[in-house]
Amino acid sequence: MVASSLDAREIKAIQNSSSPNDENYVQALDSQLFKQGMSFSGNERDKLWLNRGTDGFSDLSDMSGADSPNDGRAVIAADFDDDGDVDLFVHEIQRERHGLYRNDAQTPGQSTTHFLKLRLRATSSQHEAIGAQVLVRGPHGVTNQVLARGAGFASCQAPELVFGLAAADSAEVEVIWPGAKRESFGTLAANSRALLVEGSGKPQLLAAAPRPLPNPLPPGWKLDVGDALPKLGLADAQGREVELDARELAGGKRLYLNFWASWCPPCVAEIPTLQALADQGEVRVVAIGLDLPRDRVKARTLMHERGGRFPTFYLPEPSAKPDSGLAAIADLERLPIPATLIVSPDGRIEEIVRGAITDTKRR
Amino acid sequence: MLLGTALALAACGGGADEAQPSTPAPVQLPTALTIPDPMVRATDMERVETWTEAIANTLFDYSDKLRQRDFTAAQEWLTPDFAGQAWDGLPVSETKSLPLATNKQIFDVSNKRIVDRAGFMASLAAHIAPWRRVEFVLWKLKGAEFEAQAPLSGKIRFKITFLGSGPDGGPRALIAWANARAELVDSQWKLALFELTSLDLTQRSDYLFTNVSVSAGVAHSAPRFGEPGASTWAWNGAACGDLDGDGDFDLFVPNAPRNLVYVARAEGGFDERALELGLAQPAGGTGAVFFDFDNDGDQDLAVADVGWREPSGAIGGNRLRLYVNDGKAHFRERGSELGFDALCHGYSMTTFDYDGDGWLDVYVANYGRIDVAPNDSWTDARNGTPDVLLRNVGGQRFEDVTAKCGLGDVRWSYACAAADYDLDGDQDLYVANDYGTNSLWRNDGGTFTDVAAALGVDDLGNGMSATWGDLDNDGVLDLYVANMSSTAGNRILGRLAGDEQHRSALLKMAAGNTLFRAGASDGKRTFERVASKLGGVDANWAWSAALCDLDLDGRLDVFCTNGFITGDSPADT
Numbered sequence: 001m002v003a004s005s006l007d008a009r010e011i012k013a014i015q016n017s018s019s020p021n022d023e024n025y026v027q028a029l030d031s032q033l034f035k036q037g038m039s040f041s042g043n044e045r046d047k048l049w050l051n052r053g054t055d056g057f058s059d060l061s062d063m064s065g066a067d068s069p070n071d072g073r074a075v076i077a078a079d080f081d082d083d084g085d086v087d088l089f090v091h092e093i094q095r096e097r098h099g100l101y102r103n104d105a106q107t108p109g110q111s112t113t114h115f116l117k118l119r120l121r122a123t124s125s126q127h128e129a130i131g132a133q134v135l136v137r138g139p140h141g142v143t144n145q146v147l148a149r150g151a152g153f154a155s156c157q158a159p160e161l162v163f164g165l166a167a168a169d170s171a172e173v174e175v176i177w178p179g180a181k182r183e184s185f186g187t188l189a190a191n192s193r194a195l196l197v198e199g200s201g202k203p204q205l206l207a208a209a210p211r212p213l214p215n216p217l218p219p220g221w222k223l224d225v226g227d228a229l230p231k232l233g234l235a236d237a238q239g240r241e242v243e244l245d246a247r248e249l250a251g252g253k254r255l256y257l258n259f260w261a262s263w264c265p266p267c268v269a270e271i272p273t274l275q276a277l278a279d280q281g282e283v284r285v286v287a288i289g290l291d292l293p294r295d296r297v298k299a300r301t302l303m304h305e306r307g308g309r310f311p312t313f314y315l316p317e318p319s320a321k322p323d324s325g326l327a328a329i330a331d332l333e334r335l336p337i338p339a340t341l342i343v344s345p346d347g348r349i350e351e352i353v354r355g356a357i358t359d360t361k362r363r
Numbered sequence: 364m365l366l367g368t369a370l371a372l373a374a375c376g377g378g379a380d381e382a383q384p385s386t387p388a389p390v391q392l393p394t395a396l397t398i399p400d401p402m403v404r405a406t407d408m409e410r411v412e413t414w415t416e417a418i419a420n421t422l423f424d425y426s427d428k429l430r431q432r433d434f435t436a437a438q439e440w441l442t443p444d445f446a447g448q449a450w451d452g453l454p455v456s457e458t459k460s461l462p463l464a465t466n467k468q469i470f471d472v473s474n475k476r477i478v479d480r481a482g483f484m485a486s487l488a489a490h491i492a493p494w495r496r497v498e499f500v501l502w503k504l505k506g507a508e509f510e511a512q513a514p515l516s517g518k519i520r521f522k523i524t525f526l527g528s529g530p531d532g533g534p535r536a537l538i539a540w541a542n543a544r545a546e547l548v549d550s551q552w553k554l555a556l557f558e559l560t561s562l563d564l565t566q567r568s569d570y571l572f573t574n575v576s577v578s579a580g581v582a583h584s585a586p587r588f589g590e591p592g593a594s595t596w597a598w599n600g601a602a603c604g605d606l607d608g609d610g611d612f613d614l615f616v617p618n619a620p621r622n623l624v625y626v627a628r629a630e631g632g633f634d635e636r637a638l639e640l641g642l643a644q645p646a647g648g649t650g651a652v653f654f655d656f657d658n659d660g661d662q663d664l665a666v667a668d669v670g671w672r673e674p675s676g677a678i679g680g681n682r683l684r685l686y687v688n689d690g691k692a693h694f695r696e697r698g699s700e701l702g703f704d705a706l707c708h709g710y711s712m713t714t715f716d717y718d719g720d721g722w723l724d725v726y727v728a729n730y731g732r733i734d735v736a737p738n739d740s741w742t743d744a745r746n747g748t749p750d751v752l753l754r755n756v757g758g759q760r761f762e763d764v765t766a767k768c769g770l771g772d773v774r775w776s777y778a779c780a781a782a783d784y785d786l787d788g789d790q791d792l793y794v795a796n797d798y799g800t801n802s803l804w805r806n807d808g809g810t811f812t813d814v815a816a817a818l819g820v821d822d823l824g825n826g827m828s829a830t831w832g833d834l835d836n837d838g839v840l841d842l843y844v845a846n847m848s849s850t851a852g853n854r855i856l857g858r859l860a861g862d863e864q865h866r867s868a869l870l871k872m873a874a875g876n877t878l879f880r881a882g883a884s885d886g887k888r889t890f891e892r893v894a895s896k897l898g899g900v901d902a903n904w905a906w907s908a909a910l911c912d913l914d915l916d917g918r919l920d921v922f923c924t925n926g927f928i929t930g931d932s933p934a935d936t
Contacts (some may be wrong), residue, residue: 041847041904042929043501045526048571049899050462051834051918057899058461062526062536065570069499071588072924073599074650077911078612081631086911088572089581090924091599091616098583098616098623101572105463105914113915126716126723128655131783131790133840138917141836145910145919150713150726151780153828153845153907153924154600154650154667158612164915178716180788211611211631214578219496219528263432265493266530292433336495336528354532355495 046072046090053140066101070094078158081213084108084115084191086162102213114165114190118173119206120147123198125178128159133176134196136163165190173203218352220335222328228348229257229341232325234288234313237300241316244286244325247347249311254283254350255343256357259335261290262299267338270356271306277360278310285310290332293317392446392477396558398518398542405509415507418519418545418552422502429525430500432492434484440553441480442546447557449476450539451489463571463914470562483557490537490564491525499526507545515547516555529566536565571913580633581614581625588928596928597649597710597730597777598669604653604662606640607692617648617666641694642686654714654723657758661688665725667709671732683707683727683753685761702761708732708748715781715790717768718809722755724764728776728794738775742823742872744798747775769811774799778907782831782840784881785888795826795844820890822846822877823868832910832919839881842890845905845923848875876900876908876923 045067049057061067070092077086080100085108090099106113116136122129132147145161165171173185177198185196185203194203217224232244246255258274260267278285289312291299296314303312315326326332329341340353405411421440428437441447456471478486491497501524509517525537544556576582586593602615611627621643625633637643648666656663663686670680685703686694698704709727717724731738731747738744749771753761765771774796781790789806793815796802800821804811815821820842828845835841878900879890895901899921902908908923 039928039930041927043499044903044926044929045499046925047902047905047921047923048913049921049923050914050916051899051920052462053836053918056897057921058465059898060461060463060465060571062524062538062565063463063465063534063567063570064572065534065574066572066922068574069926069929071596071926071929073597073906074601075907075909075922075924076601076603076614077909077913077922078603080612080627082611085915086913088909088922089601089603089614091601092924093593093596093599094587094929095584096576096582097585097599098576098581099574100576100579100581102575102579103571103913104569104573105571108915115915125719126655126721127658127660128723130654130723131715131781133782135838138836140917142833142838143836143912143917143919144833144838144840146782146831146840148713148780148782148831149604149654149715150650150652150711151778151830152711152909153778154598154711155907155909156600156602156604156650156652156712157909158603159605159653160612162912164912164917166916168917176783176786178783178790179719180783180786206610209610209629211627211629213575214632216573216575216578263434263488263492266495334496334498336532338495355530 042071043069044071045069046075064101066090066099068092068096068099070096070099072099073153074155075152076155076157079117079160079162081211082117082193082209083212084113084117084162085164087213100213109191112167114168116163116165116171116173116188116190117193117206118161118163118203119159119195120161120175121195121197122177124181129178129198131178134161134163135174135176136165137172138163139166139168218339218354220331220339221352222330223349225349225351229343230325230328232288232313232329233316234326235316236313237296239293239296239314239317242313244313245347246343247345249286250284250343250345250347252345254345255341256283256285257341257343258285258287258357259290259330259337259339259341260287261337262295262302263291264337266356268302268306270338270358271303271308273357273360274310275306275308277357280360287312288326289314290337291315392479394477396446396448396475396477396556398544398556398558400518401508401510401516403511405511411507411509414509414515414517414547414552415504418507418517419504421552422504422521426500426502429487429491430497432488432497434488438480438484441483442548442553442555443480445480445483445553445555445557446477447480447483447543447554448472448559449478449482449486450559450562451486452476453562461565462916463567465565465567467563467565470564472559472562475558491527493530494527494535495530495532497525497527500524505540517545519543519545531568533566533568534570538563538565578632580635583616583618583623587931589930598647600648600650600667600710602651602653602664604664606653606662606664606688608661615642615651615653615664617646617651617668619647621646622648640692641696645681645684645696647681648684649710650712652712652714652725654725656685656723656755657687658722659690659758661690661692663688664694665703665712665714667707667712667727669708670706671708671735672706678706680706683709701759702763703753705751705753705763707751709751711776711778713779713781713792715792717752717781717790717792717806718754719789722758724755725753725761726770726779726781726792727751727753728779730777730797731775738798741798742868743800744775744796745773747773747796749773750776750779750794768809770804772796772802772813774802777827778829778845780829780831784831784840784842793820793829793831793842793844795822795829795846797825797827799823801826801829801844818888818890819892820844820879822879822892823871824874824877825872827905828907828923830908830910834878834910834919834921835880836918837881839883839888841881842879843908843910843921844877844879845902845908846874846876847904848873848901876902876905 120129342351453470506520523539624637668681682704729748803815824846
């Protein structure tokens with residue numbers, strides 16, 4: 001039984017206008033299906049649509065970087081770092097469950113990325129003003145947002161509303177308080193953070209409180225600049241197990257540890273530059289090829305044809321002991337290549353170069 | 364589309380093929396491609412679905428080979444005499460500028476250069492080999508028709524997705540729609556013919572968002588669904604609020620065996636502090652909301668859960684819970700003593716002051732006990748656990764006013780959202796239900812009437828999420844409802860005969876999210892379903908949707924989570 005046949009039964013159940021019975025998908029949920037790791041409407045990536053007014057919505061999900069396939073449920077949209085745009089927190093059901101996605105789509109507060117951030121306090125009803133509607137006259141007309149605690153699916157949003165103003169330098173703000181009383185707060189300057197208190201008629205400006213969300217490690221890497229490089233268990237060109245010690249290899253010099261594969265054209269194109277660096281004699285260059293054993297002859301041939309004479313090692317044989325050290329420095333499934341670790345003479349990572357090295361004048 | 368002069372191709376299928384593995388005879392490539400329709404179409408839906416699934420599952424396997432850029436292994440998926448259209452060398456027919464400096468190139472696929480299987484893989488490699496990372500590949504079956512007689516073959520249609528990072532590290536999405544002829548060879552489905560019907564490449568210089576979960580201190584890893592300790596599929600709520608009154612936003616995540624609380628640090632990032640704040644236990648739950656239940660100026664926390672009474676009278680699962688803040692960000696769970704302890708099947712909650720007395724009340728949208736008493740219908744299920752409205756009595760206790768207020772709907776509710784949509788001074792409530800229609804509870808001074816059907820917002824479907832927000836910049840709250848849409852559902856529905864009315868209802872069930880644009884007529888609020896061709900609604904198996912201006916252009920955008928269950932095995936529908 002595979003999952004899609006459940007859909008077939010589901011449709012039949014509708015067609016026959018009969019009640020779903022013991023053959024519905026709940027049985028599948030309880031069955032061995034999911035214990036065996038089967039999917040049901042799996043591998044669906046979270047969606048992001050940008051509103052383009054009368055032109056409809058643009059689907060930018062594939063560009064978002066917030067499109068985890070881990071089966072998202074709740075989502076919170078809030079400006080966690082107080083930079084002026086909303087970030088996203090997603091609670092997924094699988095494995096890496098908590099996704100915090102920093103909004104880097106724009107730099108808020110620049111000439112075309114003005115914003116208003118508004119908090120509310122009611123005086124004639126509950127003070128949190130839940131249910132208040134805030135109307136901001138922006139570049140495309142009036143935008144209305146309601147302050148809600150609990151909307152979407154199992155999601156409770158933050159008590160703050162963020163409005164984009166594009167290039168507008170200011171915007172009129174009006175609040176419909178719980179009870180439907182309307183109150184104007186006049187015109188607020190772009191990039192203001194303000195508290196709107198019912199009955200006061202004018203905004204109380206709040207100071208910015210930036211709380212930058214730290215950058216992640218580059219994708220695929222598990223070590224960062226400053227970390228010591230562990231010993232690496234690898235295979236040499238003949239398939240023999242070798243243990244690589246960065247400090248030994250460097251011999252008192254700076255080490256360029258390059259990750260490449262024969263199937264990666266930019267990696268192949270990079271070989272002469274790496275050789276030129278090695279020839280200058282100030283640094284040591286060592287390559288780690290990520291080719292499968294069956295492709296190593298091809299890899300060696302390519303390296304030779306491109307004039308690469310620096311030492312090259314390969315992934316350890318599957319029979320090698322599992323903790324080869326490589327797993328501690330990178331997630332090879334996810335590591336974008338080419339990539340180069342620049343390691344200091346004492347074995348610490350000084351720099352992670354993403355993409356090909358193009359400049360032979362590097363130190 | 365094929366040129367009218369194209370010749371039908373009969374190079375595949377029959378014929379004794381005594382190919383010698385060592386030196387296969389050179390393939391005689393055809394000069395034109397036609398993917399033939401079945402001569403006699405198989406109509407037995409059960410068998411057709413079985414074949415379709417078998418092909419869909421091979422597609423997943425080979426998708427993964429291509430993700431690893433293992434073109435040699437992926438080539439095994441093509442018959443030895445395969446002939447297909449090359450992906451490379453196609454001219455760009457149009458370049459579109461999408462928002463946020465996103466560029467989309469649309470290739471002209473009318474030039475059909477035909478290649479053998481090695482050439483086909485080389486043409487794919489020409490596109491994706493230079494990428495720094497291929498993150499995700501999916502050849503998704505969108506339709507299939509089969510020949511009724513042996514040898515088994517079919518004409519299939521799929522959407523092909525390659526996602527990754529380009530040479531510059533920026534996001535790339537290579538998307539194709541294609542037709543192919545599939546043949547069953549030695550009980551393996553393989554592709555014999557292939558032609559593109561569209562191909563486009565979308566790219567920008569960087570991702571719009573950066574995943575900072577690990578660096579910001581909110582990462583949390585747990586077992587895959589189905590593994591021991593991970594048996595709940597709809598419990599993953601989250602609540603955001605300022606629990607310590609320092610002006611920034613903290614996060615509460617219900618979780619077993621203990622809850623998690625991420626408290627924002629003044630210098631950026633978060634610390635997990637549930638234990639010291641008294642929020643780690645009692646653990647678990649579904650959705651949660653922060654609100655000040657006793658109007659003492661700090662944030663308290665309500666957590667929904669699933670609980671029931673056994674025939675024996677014993678209590679199963681958990682009751683609702685209320686964690687009360689002592690003003691110093693230390694919490695104590697006091698649900699039972701405050702009357703906030705109903706037995707519910709709640710996933711979503713919303714807090715609002717339904718009676719305008721200045722104290723925040725709580726509505727719990729209740730689903731049903733699907734493992735004990737499954738839904739009694741797929742299109743109008745009415746045997747769910749009744750929804751509950753708990754009235755806040757002066758910050759002293761809660762009382763159940765469900766019946767008094769005309770509520771207690773027994774549809775299978777997943778989500779609720781409150782707003783005064785008609786601006787008459789009291790807060791109304793929209794509730795999204797699975798397996799049927801939704802409700803819009805108009806509040807008339809404290810009693811509720813379901814006006815969803817009258818206003819055309821009952822939205823037949825598998826309702827998952829409800830959110831109010833102004834998506835057309837007219838100053839009036841529109842309504843965004845997330846539903847399930849299903850590739851398999853649409854595929855099967857496309858094959859079903861039946862009367863038109865029934866069929867259109869079924870298609871609505873599989874149609875996806877709905878945007879209702881609010882308007883006015885004779886001074887009264889109206890809603891109109893926005894045509895799906897405007898986009899923004901196709902999210903497959905959707906869950907929560909948030910409406911927010913992600914690019915600060917003055918228009919609210921839509922972010923929607925989706926996906927039911929993704930296992931380790933790629934097999935799926």
